[in-house]
Amino acid sequence: MNMLMCTDGSRCAAEALRLGAQIAREACDQVTLLGVIESPEEEHRVVRMLERTSNALCEDVPHIETLIRRGQAAEEILKEAEENTYDLVVAGSRGRRGFARFLLGSTAARLARYCPSPVLIVKGTRRRIEKILVYTGNAEAGERTAEMAGRIAALTGASVTVLHVMSQLPLCPEADMTDLECSSEVLLLSDAPEGQHLRKVLQILERLSVQGEAKVRHGLVIDEILAEARDGDYDLIVTRAHVASGLQRFMLTDTTEQIVLGSDRPVLVVR
Amino acid sequence: MPSTAVSILFTANARDKAEQHRRFITVFYLRLDREVRGGLRELDAASMRPNWKKIGLCLLSIALFVLSIQLMREGANVVAPYVESWLDVDNAANSLGFGWLSSYVILSGSPVAAVSLALLDAGIIGQFEALTMISGSRLGASFIVLFIGFVYVLRGHDRLTGLSIGLLSFIITASLHLPGLGISYLMLASNITDSVRLQGGAALTSVIDLVYGPVIRFVVLNTPGWMTFVIGVGLVFISFNLLDRALPELNLETTQFRGVSRVIYRPTVMFLVGLIVTAVTMSVSVSLGILVPLSARGYIRSENAIPYIMGANVSTFIDTLLVALLLNNPLATAVVLVQMASITIVSLLVLGLVYRPHERLVLRLTSLIGGSNRNLLIFAATILVTPLILMIL
Numbered sequence: 306m307n308m309l310m311c312t313d314g315s316r317c318a319a320e321a322l323r324l325g326a327q328i329a330r331e332a333c334d335q336v337t338l339l340g341v342i343e344s345p346e347e348e349h350r351v352v353r354m355l356e357r358t359s360n361a362l363c364e365d366v367p368h369i370e371t372l373i374r375r376g377q378a379a380e381e382i383l384k385e386a387e388e389n390t391y392d393l394v395v396a397g398s399r400g401r402r403g404f405a406r407f408l409l410g411s412t413a414a415r416l417a418r419y420c421p422s423p424v425l426i427v428k429g430t431r432r433r434i435e436k437i438l439v440y441t442g443n444a445e446a447g448e449r450t451a452e453m454a455g456r457i458a459a460l461t462g463a464s465v466t467v468l469h470v471m472s473q474l475p476l477c478p479e480a481d482m483t484d485l486e487c488s489s490e491v492l493l494l495s496d497a498p499e500g501q502h503l504r505k506v507l508q509i510l511e512r513l514s515v516q517g518e519a520k521v522r523h524g525l526v527i528d529e530i531l532a533e534a535r536d537g538d539y540d541l542i543v544t545r546a547h548v549a550s551g552l553q554r555f556m557l558t559d560t561t562e563q564i565v566l567g568s569d570r571p572v573l574v575v576r
Numbered sequence: 577m578p579s580t581a582v583s584i585l586f587t588a589n590a591r592d593k594a595e596q597h598r599r600f601i602t603v604f605y606l607r608l609d610r611e612v613r614g615g616l617r618e619l620d621a622a623s624m625r626p627n628w629k630k631i632g633l634c635l636l637s638i639a640l641f642v643l644s645i646q647l648m649r650e651g652a653n654v655v656a657p658y659v660e661s662w663l664d665v666d667n668a669a670n671s672l673g674f675g676w677l678s679s680y681v682i683l684s685g686s687p688v689a690a691v692s693l694a695l696l697d698a699g700i701i702g703q704f705e706a707l708t709m710i711s712g713s714r715l716g717a718s719f720i721v722l723f724i725g726f727v728y729v730l731r732g733h734d735r736l737t738g739l740s741i742g743l744l745s746f747i748i749t750a751s752l753h754l755p756g757l758g759i760s761y762l763m764l765a766s767n768i769t770d771s772v773r774l775q776g777g778a779a780l781t782s783v784i785d786l787v788y789g790p791v792i793r794f795v796v797l798n799t800p801g802w803m804t805f806v807i808g809v810g811l812v813f814i815s816f817n818l819l820d821r822a823l824p825e826l827n828l829e830t831t832q833f834r835g836v837s838r839v840i841y842r843p844t845v846m847f848l849v850g851l852i853v854t855a856v857t858m859s860v861s862v863s864l865g866i867l868v869p870l871s872a873r874g875y876i877r878s879e880n881a882i883p884y885i886m887g888a889n890v891s892t893f894i895d896t897l898l899v900a901l902l903l904n905n906p907l908a909t910a911v912v913l914v915q916m917a918s919i920t921i922v923s924l925l926v927l928g929l930v931y932r933p934h935e936r937l938v939l940r941l942t943s944l945i946g947g948s949n950r951n952l953l954i955f956a957a958t959i960l961v962t963p964l965i966l967m968i969l
Contacts, residue, residue: 480874
């Protein structure tokens with residue numbers, strides 16, 4: 306695995322490097338450490354952080370490369386990810402909220418939307434990945450998301466929960482309520498598209514020798530994903546990137562961005 | 577589609593970029609042209625033929641609608657004393673209750689809104705009373721979807737299946753109209769509408785007089801005044817029913833919205849769709865019904881339904897605006913415009929500032945009310961008793 310680990314010298318970036326290092330030790334034969342310097346006074350801190358991480362990884366990772374870029378963090382990370390091919394990009398999130406986010410934008414949201422590689426956006430202070438929550442959005446593209454989650458779980462020994470959220474309401478009295486009200490066990494046995502998808506995802510996890518289970522929640526999609534992540538105290542949320550083009554980009558809600566912005570724990574966005 | 581285009585791209589790889597681009601564009605358009613022409617050929621010829629029955633129904637409903645407004649206008653002066661003494665509609669609270677309750681009785685909101693404007697035109701009620709009566713009619717109208725749900729529940733359907741969309745519709749309508757009333761009141765009180773006084777115009781009035789004059793004179797001369805008003809109310813009710821039947825069966829399954837139960841649309845997009853579809857169909861229940869075929873299994877995502885119903889609440893006033901224009905009364909037009917503006921303002925504030933909390937609140941209330949027979953009974957009693965209490969205030 307070829308991984309890009311990014312830092313801008315901030316505390317959240319330090320957390321990202323720590324969590325990234327855990328994955329790198331298990332799986333990477335090449336790691337690129339990218340330091341982004343947004344203002345001259347940060348240079349010393351960024352360089353020190355890169356040195357520390359490089360020293361910590363040098364025994365376990367055969368090839369470590371260190372790069373420095375100057376400019377806005379999100380833009381420089383995206384440039385690097387576009388110019389070279391990486392299997393995983395790891396970056397921290399400053400967690401800007403309210404007016405600051407409105408004014409400055411969110412680095413995490415930009416990476417989630419535009420990064421060509423899977424990107425792990427680290428929030429909070431997680432030291433280990435033991436429980437992974439996967440939200441595939443009941444889409445075919447979600448199978449790749451499950452596979453990525455399975456690979457991370459296989460490396461870290463984590464268990465995986467695949468979440469499906471039913472936010473639908475019956476429009477007419479003829480609507481069949483069995484699909485809307487059923488549990489994950491019933492859904493897995495059913496021929497409903499959701500059941501078929503969950504079965505497929507669990508098969509993917511089984512193939513990777515990962516312990517997986519399916520869970521169904523009822524309510525608003527974003528609320529339920531974030532609630533499940535909190536209730537189950539998961540260490541990582543894995544979701545697929547919002548890939549929409551043309552008119553759809555304008556019409557569809559970017560659920561991935563909302564998960565990234567609303568979550569208080571690391572989120573892996575798979576493209 | 578890409579099979580031809582992609583093969584051309586591969587053979588063209590060795591040539592210069594301009595040539596590659598030109599050939600790709602040529603193939604793309606040739607292909608597109610073939611697809612479109614092929615698609616058109618496959619269209620069922622019958623679907624291209626005009627449905628004369630529906631066109632006839634539509635024209636008849638419009639003709640009856642115009643006639644009904646004129647008859648109500650003629651009869652309103654005669655029923656004024658009855659309304660004033662029997663119904664005691666003399667303040668904004670009891671006109672709200674009156675509009676609300678009347679919509680329950682006739683199972684439709686639009687005729688009640690039309691009556692309120694006719695009463696305003698005759699000087700029986702003031703602008704504020706007309707405003708609240710129209711709001712009452714919208715609350716009553718949203719109850720109708722719920723009432724149909726109740727009937728289904730009584731016939732043995734699952735409670736949640738029958739009532740979800742009706743409860744959602746009622747709660748959203750109430751959440752927009754109640755704050756909207758305050759804004760409407762402030763707008764009317766500040767005479768902000770004085771500068772925007774839209775009227776049907778003298779030309780429209782003279783055309784209506786020319787076409788409908790003989791019929792109206794015949795009814796006025798041969799029936800008591802109150803009967804003229806009652807015939808007018810009856811005709812407006814019939815005309816709305818005919819219009820519902822005359823509406824084309826919109827097929828949105830081939831549009832971007834075919835996966836309405838699968839994906840989550842932006843709230844503003846669904847708000848605009850609800851607004852446009854309801855403006856075209858002039859009926860919230862019809863525009864909600866249009867959602868059913870969009871979802872193969874009869875579901876809609878809550879995230880999509882809420883902004884759609886919000887949009888529908890703005891354009892549901894289109895038919896009432898038509899009534900005001902037909903009455904050629906600037907005060908009536910001002911009332912409808914103020915109401916549309918205030919619901920738009922409240923909707924935009926909700927969409928822009930408190931969309932997520934509003935969404936959660938609406939859904940929590942829906943599941944709380946629909947969660948048990950006891951809660952449902954309390955809710956049903958509340959929405960029946962509230963307009964009665966308002967009427968005696």
